[in-house]
Amino acid sequence: MNDYIEILVHSVNRLYGDISDGPEKPGNWQLIEELGILNLFLPEDLGGMDGGWQEASVILRLSGYHAIPLPVGETMIARKMAHEAGIEIPSGPLNLNDFVTGDMLMKYGAYLRTCQISGAILACLEKTVEYTRDRKQFGRQLSKFQAIQHQLALLTEEAAAVASASAAAAVALDRSDGNFEVSCAKLRANQAAGLVAGISHQLHGAIGITKEFGLYHHTQRLWAWRAEFGNNRYWAQRIGKHILGHSDNSAWALITSRGNQ
Missing domain, CATH: 1.20.140.10 (Butyryl-CoA Dehydrogenase, subunit A, domain 3)
Structure with missing residues (x-):
């Protein structure tokens, strides 16, 4: 595990721990937004981390470990798909069902669920x-x-x-x-x-x-x-x-x- 992923694990684990103790607490989604993980796949000039699936897998796995009832992984992937399709990246929480991209959607969604499992x-x-x-x-x-x-x-x-x-x-x-x-x-x-x-x-x-x-x-x-x-x-x-x-x-x-x- 490299230093970047270790820092990511520590930061996400701490945030998820707080959220899992009070999932309905107002402001939880804003805390996730502020951490920047929702833009992990996006290039740095768009406020992202220019990250890949190995970094994403850490976030997705921890979402399952903490049973986070918020669409963190869905939003990460949806923003990635929007960027790759050349359309404006929506703000706020997103659902993969909002996208109709066939095999690509199934593959990304399947990997999300694999990590959460x-x-x-x-x-x-x-x-x-x-x-x-x-x-x-x-x-x-x-x-x-x-x-x-x-x-x-x-x-x-x-x-x-x-x-x-x-x-x-x-x-x-x-x-x-x-x-x-x-x-x-x-x-x-x-x-x-x-x-x-x-x-x-x-x-x-x-x-x-x-x-x-x-x-x-x-x-x-x-x-x-x-x-x-x-x-x-x-x-x-x-x-x-x-x-x-x-x-x-x-x-x-x-x-x-x-x-x-």
């Missing part, structure tokens, strides 16, 4: 680890039971897999079109979302489904995000088309060729 999964993992350490049954911490340890290991595996897939897709988006990598990342994130939500609630028991408890704020988003901007079937079909469209009709050949682009 990655962040929400990490939050679920941390909350579940903390809960099973604090909660005792039969005089032992829940985390000491082998069956619980196995479930926690599964959560950790899913968190690492989606984080890796989203990071690889960010590099591909900055380097080339990223079509294949985003397809793979969104499918992997979709698959992980349901599994992680299910395991997290299973280990939390009844308290996990209460609105007052933090877990619910993340799992309800996981269930929604996995269906938005392409479900499992949609992205599996896209991956199949990528492979069949490659000269060797081979998944391995496609993967290795993408690494050289």
